[in-house]
Amino acid sequence: MITPIPILLLITPLLAAIVVSIVNTLSKTKILQKIIAAISLVLPFFYLSIIFQRISTESISYNVGGWEKPFGITLVIDELSFILLLISSILVFVTFIYSLQNIKQDTGKFYFFFLLLTTALNGIFLSGDLFNIYIFFDLTIISSFILITFGDKKYALKGSIKYLILGTLASLFLLLGIGFVYAETGVLNLEYVQHRISLIDVQTQIVIFVFFLAAVGIKAAIIPFHTWLVDAHSTAPVPISALLSGIIVKSGVYVFIRISSFEFSFPKMNEVIIMLGAITAVGGVIGALMQWDIKRITANHTISQIGFIIVGIGTGSTIGFAGGIYHIVNHAFFKALLFLCAGALIYKTGSKDIRDYRIGWTMPITFIVYVIGILSISGITPFNGSVSKKLIETAIHSYPGISIMLLFASVGTVASFSKILYYAFFKHPKDKNNGKDEKKVPFTMLVSMIVLAVFCLALGIIPQVWLDGFILPASYLLGGVNLIQQVSFIEPLSILKEWIIVGGGLVLLFLIISFSTMVDSLRTKISKITVNQSILFMIITLILISMIFDSLKYV
């Protein structure tokens, strides 16, 4: 049945963005813009609740302008895009509440681009054809690129121009891929392309896949396409960092899921994707272990967790897709939580270097939610990260080498986050400056952090509810097989394994701290790599991947 709801999801934030900018020029008060933005961010929950009642029985689509698919612009909502729309709406709303106190200047401009970003995100998840994905892809780049410059000025400019160069390059690669698809199949609609792609000859399929891989690789920060992420995410204002890591990177992963569900017919595609994912997981952790800046550590962990997701998706099995999608949801919540807590710590101390913190027990609420976030990202049993990591581990049991790499990534995750915990909270606190700089974290910031922590707990304690309700329908759709082994999420052996990982992490942390001079020199060497060199490296990797596929195509 045709309902206007998909288009409403796009129009509401877009219209609100325009109204906010007009109000901003006309009046000097700041309240009205915030009220308009808040209303337009609450309305999507209403639309999504209507969609939720219908989605199990019928597919929801809307033809813009009344033109039928494959020729018109179609907006489609299936189970997968519903999940992403839901978490993006929640995250956008939570970070909006957080930004009420955090963003002090140019609020009108900030909310304009914030709402534009919301539109673009909804657009990616809604669009049913390749060219619309390109348009909204570029719109996220443009709007988030401006939002980054609201951060700490000098370095934010550097991070954002890097993001713009690589992001534009990503959209050009996507366009080239789209061009080849259109030339060979004559359609752009995702449903049609999905089946017709296997009719193309194998060599062209490889070219198309490699172009798409470059595009979504840059957007989703798969190593070696990740170089923009750490600079951009660590210099952006805190709510935008949370959004960037929470959902904008996931929009790349979403497009990657769509592309990997095309029926490409050349061999070894899954293995190469899994390998890239595992390298990403380990590389992100190694990057995080070398840093002292709290936001750079958190940003590096985004790369590493994306690696886990890509490994899950790369298996191509139902359980792998379930793990990957569940990890997308989990990562959105715990990474946003970690960034917002980092923001609270920065707000309190005015520094990003974890060695300056040593605040002791002066921030109990922040401490508790931060520990919840860390236990979630480390995958300790009652918290949400454990569920999705267990699903991904089950999916890759036939690749022992990959399992070991992911195990190392988990150990490194524990190590780098216990570094933050140790320096910020447990190390002998600094002398109080006679209570002069007793900055209180505002109530709105605390509320948004607590909401995210509750989500982390809820997703971890009752995983079966979410799996049956949301995740499994979406992964049946992609994996094709209606069969999933029963995975039990609470068993003593795996809990023991998790705590062994924690122990390993603490040992690794001890090693890192004792060799810290060596690590520091390595870090300065890596930070000298320019945009040019990273792009050259990317292109060499692309050529290598296409050569691997080409040599294997007749095996």
Place this chain on the structure above:
Amino acid sequence: MINGINIGLVLFLIGLYGIITNKNLIKIIMSLGISSNGIVLFFNSLGYVQGGIPPILTESSVNFVDPVPQALMLTMIVINLCDTALALAIIVWIYKKFGTVNIEEMT
């Protein structure tokens, strides 16, 4: 073979070469522009039909040029203009803050 598709791809690669070798931000943006123009040429050549007529509704609706790539490229040109304008604006800002547009000298 010299046709629009191949020349478009070659232009894309020339732009890519420019992005890799230049240290100057403005030159990098110019190279991105060359790449995207290559893609415009590539797309428009996809829909080209030898001796075809413009895709305007006429009585004889045979042998006309495919209008879809042209429509896509109109959209893409607008988006790309927006990208370039924003990038140049930020480069002006960078020049005020850092005093240089060379990516190696920005510290």
